[in-house]
Amino acid sequence: MADHLQTIRDAVIGGKHGEIKALVQKALEAGVDPGTIINDALIAAMDVVGADFGTGRIFVPEMLVSAVTMKSGLEVVKPRLAGGESRFRGTVVMATVKGDLHDIGKNLVSMMLEGAGFKVMDLGVDLSAEKLVDQVKSIRPDILGLSALLTTTMPQMQRVIGALKDQGLRDRVKVLVGGAPVDRNFAEKIGADGYGANAAEAVALARRFAAAQP
Amino acid sequence: MKLNPRNLVMSALLGGRPGPRPAVGNPTSIACHGLMEKAGVFFPEAHLNAQAMAELALAGHAEIGFDTVMPEYSVVQEAAALGAQVDWGDRDQMPDVKNFPNADFSDIVIPADFLEKPSCRVVLDALSILRRQVGGRVAIIGKVMGPWTMSYHMAGTQNFLLAVGMGERDKVTKMLRQLVPVTIAFINAQFAAGADVVVLADHATRNLVGPYHYKEYLLPIHQEITAQVGGPIILHVCGNCSDRLELFAESGVDAYHFEWQVDAKEAVRRIGSRVSLAGNINNPQTLLQGTPEDVYRQARYAIEAGVHLIGPECAIPLSTPIENLKAIAEAVRSGF
Numbered sequence: 340m341a342d343h344l345q346t347i348r349d350a351v352i353g354g355k356h357g358e359i360k361a362l363v364q365k366a367l368e369a370g371v372d373p374g375t376i377i378n379d380a381l382i383a384a385m386d387v388v389g390a391d392f393g394t395g396r397i398f399v400p401e402m403l404v405s406a407v408t409m410k411s412g413l414e415v416v417k418p419r420l421a422g423g424e425s426r427f428r429g430t431v432v433m434a435t436v437k438g439d440l441h442d443i444g445k446n447l448v449s450m451m452l453e454g455a456g457f458k459v460m461d462l463g464v465d466l467s468a469e470k471l472v473d474q475v476k477s478i479r480p481d482i483l484g485l486s487a488l489l490t491t492t493m494p495q496m497q498r499v500i501g502a503l504k505d506q507g508l509r510d511r512v513k514v515l516v517g518g519a520p521v522d523r524n525f526a527e528k529i530g531a532d533g534y535g536a537n538a539a540e541a542v543a544l545a546r547r548f549a550a551a552q553p
Numbered sequence: 554m555k556l557n558p559r560n561l562v563m564s565a566l567l568g569g570r571p572g573p574r575p576a577v578g579n580p581t582s583i584a585c586h587g588l589m590e591k592a593g594v595f596f597p598e599a600h601l602n603a604q605a606m607a608e609l610a611l612a613g614h615a616e617i618g619f620d621t622v623m624p625e626y627s628v629v630q631e632a633a634a635l636g637a638q639v640d641w642g643d644r645d646q647m648p649d650v651k652n653f654p655n656a657d658f659s660d661i662v663i664p665a666d667f668l669e670k671p672s673c674r675v676v677l678d679a680l681s682i683l684r685r686q687v688g689g690r691v692a693i694i695g696k697v698m699g700p701w702t703m704s705y706h707m708a709g710t711q712n713f714l715l716a717v718g719m720g721e722r723d724k725v726t727k728m729l730r731q732l733v734p735v736t737i738a739f740i741n742a743q744f745a746a747g748a749d750v751v752v753l754a755d756h757a758t759r760n761l762v763g764p765y766h767y768k769e770y771l772l773p774i775h776q777e778i779t780a781q782v783g784g785p786i787i788l789h790v791c792g793n794c795s796d797r798l799e800l801f802a803e804s805g806v807d808a809y810h811f812e813w814q815v816d817a818k819e820a821v822r823r824i825g826s827r828v829s830l831a832g833n834i835n836n837p838q839t840l841l842q843g844t845p846e847d848v849y850r851q852a853r854y855a856i857e858a859g860v861h862l863i864g865p866e867c868a869i870p871l872s873t874p875i876e877n878l879k880a881i882a883e884a885v886r887s888g889f
Contacts, residue, residue: 446711
């Protein structure tokens, strides 16, 4: 079993997107537990990829290929999971704020959260505070992830948090922020619950929020 | 050397004699709400009308006291001329590309009249207006996107970077190569229209790609571009690029416009004898959220470190207080 898991981990880390499906299939046929494949191979590999990204050993192109590889692997293993959605750690709504069309960071975080067992609803880019509040009302996510790449759009995050407060929804959802110009100070200043400097940190935070839930 | 703002800037960028004070300027946009109000010109008009574009640029010199005028506020003028659909935004929002015409990495069709397309013509006309109004006295800065940034706009950033990650070298190189003539032609047209110096903005930033990507794909292209253009070039790559400073210094540019995340002293020590350094004042924390005193202190640090042209690190947030920009000008007027 350990060999199968190691091979899958190496394939995700190395971005071997063409081989992953066959490798996961092989592991399943050998009787490896689907949950173990997800946690100990696919997610564990993305943790390594995230750490390598954090230290500047790899960059977005390699991380994207690893994330695509992990996703392909997940597609094979997910139908084999018992209990379906009940295994989700929680629901996350992801969006890039109004005026901002950049979505790589958000997409990477979404893919990694999905890999980490969250149900992710990616609303896309250019989302106004009003639209986001409406979505939070109807989807009732555990976490709202907001992304901005531009210094010109980061103030929109504050607007979203203000709108959640106005609608009495602020205590119902954890707000996680990230993006190139955003930092911890800014996150604290606007009253966000957390800040992730990269996709791996965002996933770690989401896990922490999920673990703290009753 | 005649001591006027233009000469201070050109001397600083070309490694010449220092004047009585450092030069202050903006290789990228300093358009903010306060400046728009002073100029009486607002977005999106300032992206689309040459006179409005020039007037907003002039306000940077007249109202804030910068030694430069830089009339291109967006990063999508070329993409629009190449057929990408652009949302020109509004008073509170910068323009951005809405679709990616070459997401399938199909051949990019460069119109024969590329320089006459409205989004390029407007920049050239604005530069000529500035030349007539302040030529020889204030440094006129043009700005052109490099092939890497244009590829983000034509193929989509994620799509383009995924191809890089997948090792699809031929596909990536073909797209970059098709865009090189666009960059060269627009730079040379901006010099002909009246620019003293042109910014080559090519976002091979650490937030996205590694130094090895820059070295493999872009350094040879930048060397080719700098060899074929008719005037001084400032390279703009934002983000923390400490890991690729020496590569930038090999590109043949005259100056590098850099972020606060790269320590000014370290940048000057490592490449300051080979290229001039410009920028270094932090946008999101200091210029947007800090006080004029914070800005002044940071500008003084950059001056003492030996940064040649002091200014914001990148296009500033639109809600930046104008007093914070003035604090940069004030810091340089305290001399070296």
